Structure formats: structure tokens, C-alpha cells
Amino acid sequence: MSSAKPAPVLEALTSALNVPIQKREDSFYEPRQQGYYSPSPEGTWQLAQTNQTHAPNHSLPALNRRNIRLISWNIDVLTPFHEERMSAALTYLDELVFSTPPDVAIVVFLQEMGTSDMQQIRESVWIKKRFYLTDVDETSWLSPYYGTTMLVDRRLQINSVFRVPWYSKFDRDGLFVDICISESAKANANPRFIRLCNTHLESLVADPPVRPIQIAVASQYLHQSSVSCGVVAGDLNAIQPFDRTLHTENKLNDAYLMCGGSEDSEDGYTWGQQVPEALRNRFGCSRMDKILYMGSIQPTSFERIGIDVKVAEEHRQKMREAGQLEWVTDHYGVMADFVLLEGGELGQIGQSAML
Structure with missing residues (x-):
């Protein structure tokens, strides 16, 4: 496994810090459609078809169609030993997914992804x-650094x-999944969605x-007429x-x-506990990572995850x-369980074809 410091990331960050933010043409900020990926029977990732129907498979039970679990975690891209840290993070997430009631759908938001992270996710x-x-590489990112991706049940x-x-000097964006x-409680033939947005704010x-500006734009997309309920979550850099x-x-x-x-509660902070003491003394602890929501959905529980998770022994x-700390990342993650209200139910055309 590589332990070299990701110099290109540091160079890109330093470069961005040294120039003023530039407003681009309006067309640059228009939505950009992208595909998403499903594993083939051979285990390779291939583009999936929207609304595709899978043959029933009973390796997982049918969904409780009113409940969904959302997990968000920033895996620090600037710290060396990328593969070692991401390997431990994925092992921890595997355990977290396994501990979730099997009839509950899970969506995982990840921030600060790099190319090696995506390879480990694919494998x-x-x-x-x-x-x-939603992504198998950096193709859809604005830059190969600070990428985001989602794992969708x-x-x-x-x-x-x-x-x-x-609008960003660090090439940040919102990744949306409908x-x-x-x-069932509404006689409405128009399709409706739960819209999820994974983001890493400035x-x-x-x-x-x-x-x-960034959160206002995200909110505008969540409040569109076709959206019954929405969630924007990730590293919101709330400092x-x-x-x-x-x-x-x-x-x-x-x-x-x-x-x-x-x-200002210790049990809410998600950054500062797993950083060098000098950084903690300078910046303190903060609740950078959040899960925000709107519409006909309600959280039933919230907790931090990834606390004291370290690389393999x-x-x-x-x-x-x-001279590096052993933690997987400098952030705690966040997790919330939600229930759909007003008769809303998650769409489930058929059981996914699990390998």
C-alpha cells in the first residue's frame, strides 16, 4: 500500500487559496446528468439503466418502505497512507451496514474521495x-480531488x-440522487421523489x-415541485x-x-477530536458535518459514527x-434514520439481483 503524501492535492489546494474566486458563465452552474453503476454477474461495474427492474432475489428481505438510513463520512484526502486508512474505513462501514436491520434501505454519502479510494470501493x-x-472513478467530478460519491441500496x-x-474556488458541487x-394518501399521478444531496461545502x-450561496442553491433543488422530501448532508464546514x-x-x-x-455540545462535534493537538488548540472542535432535511420525512434517530476508528494494527x-496519527480520518461521520410521512413509501420495483 502506498504511503506517499498526495502532493498534487496539496498543490491544488494551495493554488486555490492564492487566487480569488471567479464567477463563471451561468451555463456552468446548470445540472449535469450522470449515470450510475451496478455490478454485473461477473463482478465488474457497468452503467445501470434508470428504473431498471431486477429479478427477485431473497438474499435480502423486502424493504420496510417507510424507513431509510443515511450515513455520511468525510475521509481526509490530505493525510498520507490513503489506502491503509480507506481500507479500515470500508471495513468499519461494512460492519455498520451489517448491523442495520436488514429491511432498512441504506444510502452512504462519502466526501474527499480520491482515485485510490474509488478503486478500493469498486473492489x-x-x-x-x-x-x-453513483461513481466508479473521477469522471464526473469537477477535479480529481475532493470527490464525492454515494452508495445507494x-x-x-x-x-x-x-x-x-x-460557486466555489475548490471545485465543490452537489451530487443529487432522486x-x-x-x-398512497394522495391521488396524484405525477411521479414524486425523495431527493438526496451529498456535498462538501466550501x-x-x-x-x-x-x-x-451553496446551501441556498442546494435548498432550491430540494424544494422543487417534484420533490416530496429531501436531504442535503455531508461536510458542511460549519465553522x-x-x-x-x-x-x-x-x-x-x-x-x-x-x-x-x-x-456547542461535546456530543455534537464532528471535527477536532481526531487531529493533532496543535490543530485542536488553534481551531477547537466544531460540528462541521450535518444532515439537513425538508418535506414529508422525519428523523427518528441521529448519531455520530467513525469515533476512534483506526487503521489496521x-x-x-x-x-x-x-509522524502520523492512526485514525482513519479527522472527521466523525453522521448517521440518521428517517421515516417517510403522509403515506409516502419508497419505490421498490423488484428485489435487487444480489451477487
């Missing part, structure tokens, strides 16, 4: 058995996948602020006072707060010798 047997991938019916570039739902402090109110200003709810959490000594 993971447990992912092939249960999930679609293959019992769900995907209507579309698209990306919306944000999942079909039915609303890093650091900007003047004027950029994150309010300034204005970040605390971005959800209310954009007609969104904060799952952590709605489940009883409070600001056989890699720790060489990481210590290189």
Missing part, C-alpha cells in the same frame, strides 16, 4: 452485494443522478462568505456563526437538533514512525 465485495455506485428505485456545480416514492473562511442558521434561512431542518442535540507502527 469491495460487500458493496457489490448490496449497492449501486439496490432495492431502491433510482430515477436520476445529477450534479450541480457550486429516489422514487409513492404517496472550506475555510471566505470574504464574502460562500457557503450561504462560523452564520453557519448555525443556514438551515432555517433556507427552510431546512437540522436532524441533530431535531433529535434533541444542542449547539499492522499499519500503525509505520504511521507513528512517519
